[in-house]
Amino acid sequence: MADSGLLLKRGSCRSTWLRVRKARPQLILSRRPRRRLGSLRWCGRRRLRWRLLQAQASGVDWREGARQVSRAAAARRPNTATPSPIPSPTPASEPESEPELESASSCHRPLLIPPVRPVGPGRALLLLPVEQGFTFSGICRVTCLYGQVQVFGFTISQGQPAQDIFSVYTHSCLSIHALHYSQPEKSKKELKREARNLLKSHLNLDDRRWSMQNFSPQCSIVLLEHLKTATVNFITSYPGSSYIFVQESPTPQIKPEYLALRSVGIRREKKRKGLQLTESTLSALEELVNVSCDGCPVILVCGSQDVGKSTFNRYLINHLLNSLPCVDYLECDLGQTEFTPPGCISLLNITEPVLGPPFTHLRTPQKMVYYGKPSCKNNYENYIDIVKYVFSAYKRESPLIVNTMGWVSDQGLLLLIDLIRLLSPSHVVQFRSDHSKYMPDLTPQYVDDMDGLYTKSKTKMRNRRFRLAAFADALEFADEEKESPVEFTGHKLIGVYTDFAFRITPRNRESHNKILRDLSILSYLSQLQPPMPKPLSPLHSLTPYQVPFNAVALRITHSDVAPTHILYAVNASWVGLCKIQDDVRGYTNGPILLAQTPICDCLGFGICRGIDMEKRLYHILTPVPPEELRTVNCLLVGAIAIPHCVLKCQRGIEGTVPYVTTDYNFKLPGASEKIGAREPEEAHKEKPYRRPKFCRKMK
Secondary structure, eight states: OTTHHHHTTSGGGHHHHHHHHHHOTTOOOOHHHHHHHHHOOHHHHHHHHHHHHHHHHHTSOTTTTTOOOOHHHHHTOOTTSOOOOOOOOOOTTSOTTOOOOOOTTTOOOOOSSOOEEEEETTEEEEEEOTTOEEEEEEEEEEEEEESEEEETTEEEETTSOOEEEEEOTTSOBEEEEEOOOOOOSOOHHHHHHHHHHHHTTTSOHHHHHHHHHTOOTTOEEEEEEOOOOHHHHHHHTSTTOGGGTOOOOSSOOOOHHHHHHHHHTEEEOOGGGBOOOOHHHHHHHHHHHHHHHHSOOEEEEEOSTTSSHHHHHHHHHHHHHTTOSOEEEEEOOSSSOSSSOSSEEEEEEEOSOOOSOGGGOOOOOSEEEEOOSSOOTTOHHHHHHHHHHHHTTOOSSSOEEEEOOSOOSTHHHHHHHHHHHHHOOSEEEEEEOTTSOOOOOOOHHHHHHSOOSSOOOOTTOTTSOEEOHHHHTTSOOOHHHHHSOOEEOOOEEEEEEOOOOOOOOTTTHHHHHHHHHHHHHHHHHGGGSOOTTSOOOOGGGSOOEEEEGGGSEEEESSSOOOGGGHHHHHTTOEEEEEEOSSOOTTOSSOOEEOSSOOOOEEEEEEEEEEEETTTTEEEEEOOSOHHHHTTOOEEEEOSOOOOHHHHHOOTTOOSSOTTOOSOOOTTSTTTTSOSSOOOOTTOOSOOOOOOOSSOOOOO
16 A cells, blocks of 8 residues: 555546545555556446445455455555454464454454445335444434444333434434443354344345344344324425425435435434534433432423523433433423423423424323413513422422523523522533523522522521422422421532534524424324324314303413403414313303413313304314313413414415415504514513414404
8 A cells, every 4th residue: 555646646547446445445455456447347347346345344355355465564554444353362472463364254343334225115224333323314213123222312222112213404413323232152153143033023034144244243233214103294294394304415316325215214414413412411411310210309400592401301311211210301491392382381201212302202291381471571470380380290209300491691590590499409400501691600509699589598598408488388298298397408510511513593593493383383283183194184174172152261371352352362373271170160151251360280282263153162173182171171372373384374275265364454553573482581561462464253
């Protein structure tokens, strides 16, 4: 290789040699094959290239069957070459400087590029050497056939069920990493026999042979399958949403690997596009996992917007599920909820990993209250009361992760101090980054010395303990806890520094968050669709429930509306299906209006498709089961709006689209305001009722 610079100047063979070197820089050709390469015809070059690729995939030198590589040639290998195999233990009498090229049956060379092989329509096989990763975009179903891999902190071992992975455009790309796994002391032949038996039920003979040819100890064999769910089909059926799950390459390629991955529905991405965790993040994860295995800590995660709180929560949940059966999760962020539609405060028990953004893993909560707005500004007291009500359902049987809002300045910081005193977390994880707003360290001493919005400082407590006498009556404790005084110890502060490459700026943050909220609502509405492989049904073709006026009470949560306009506000709106303690039966007519917004359980959501004034019926479209709908006696309407695409893109409708009009008066009070948008931090005045840009006609 010392004279490779001179050989590249030899006219006719230069371009061909450069193409081979560019495609596979780790392949090594001696002088004679490079000279012969220029005289080969196209078919000969193709056969030689295929031989080189096979040698690279198997991890051995392509000339091994013909002759051995000399010591000098091995010493002059470039840095881009495949690393040399780890030599087997030798007796002390043998010199270590004697380089010997081992046979393919007794050595393992880690592959720089994991090989991919198509194994059928919509299926591909991936071989991952240990400690290597495969970063991709798109969605697929991952099955670990042999070995052990990790995705987003969750470990998938052989024999476990397949997992659906969502590496979508709106978030960082995910990676599949091969892990070290313990295995009994066996020869490579025995390991191959074991792996071959595991692959019999999934692959045919040719694919198993290919796997065994590329097999190496401690490698992992992963099956990638095309994924189609009712949620994916429903979201992608609306214009502008198809790019979220699958992105086409800007330059079409004809490489076999690209075509194999394209049939699955994914695309290989560069490692830098994947999720990169800082040292402080990994240290915090390790500490919290160790603490959770020994008890049931309450972990509160806080920080400003777009610093990685939600990503950290998902990663922590997946890590905990590797060793625990379940994890509790308290959602206190109204604008960017993780497992429910926006505008909710909820408590959930998570038993399955979360391998995607929020709109891909909506869950049914244990307890949920519909606040009705993406922000709690101008109504902090009601927000605190709802958090207390939901937190009372926590049974302290598993670790609890508390997600908070990204509003950490001015009154938002004081509200966060109230939450820390109310929930009494054992650990507070505080995020910061170079682009985030300044936030003081929430040490126990700082929290004790600061007044919140509704709580006072505890500077007189020398041992850094504080007593929540004001909140003790609102919380539900076990019998043995009621007998003893309600005391909470100070928390431990864990600082985490993040350094993400953000595409979100203050200008596009609101539109980005609005898209994520719309996707969560679309994901919830996808539960109305029949299971795969049945075709999608338009929402207007589904049969709604008929609810009498006198069976449910009504309340507009985000604004004061005149009683004569209540039905106009309810029609074609996103409504929360709730259960209040008061008995609303006995009223002959309707509608029944509530004077105050109740704090009550929310069982689900729906769309008020129409109102029949003659029969005095609400037409509600919802995926909530009928047995739960029997207990619903209250409809709450908030500032969370139905996505515009649901109303404007109704398939199969000719002529005028219902609830959509071009004749709209923007001079009406509140007509030009945004629907479902977060209020700016400077706004502190109550705004009038907002009439959306859709004509709300009643039957």
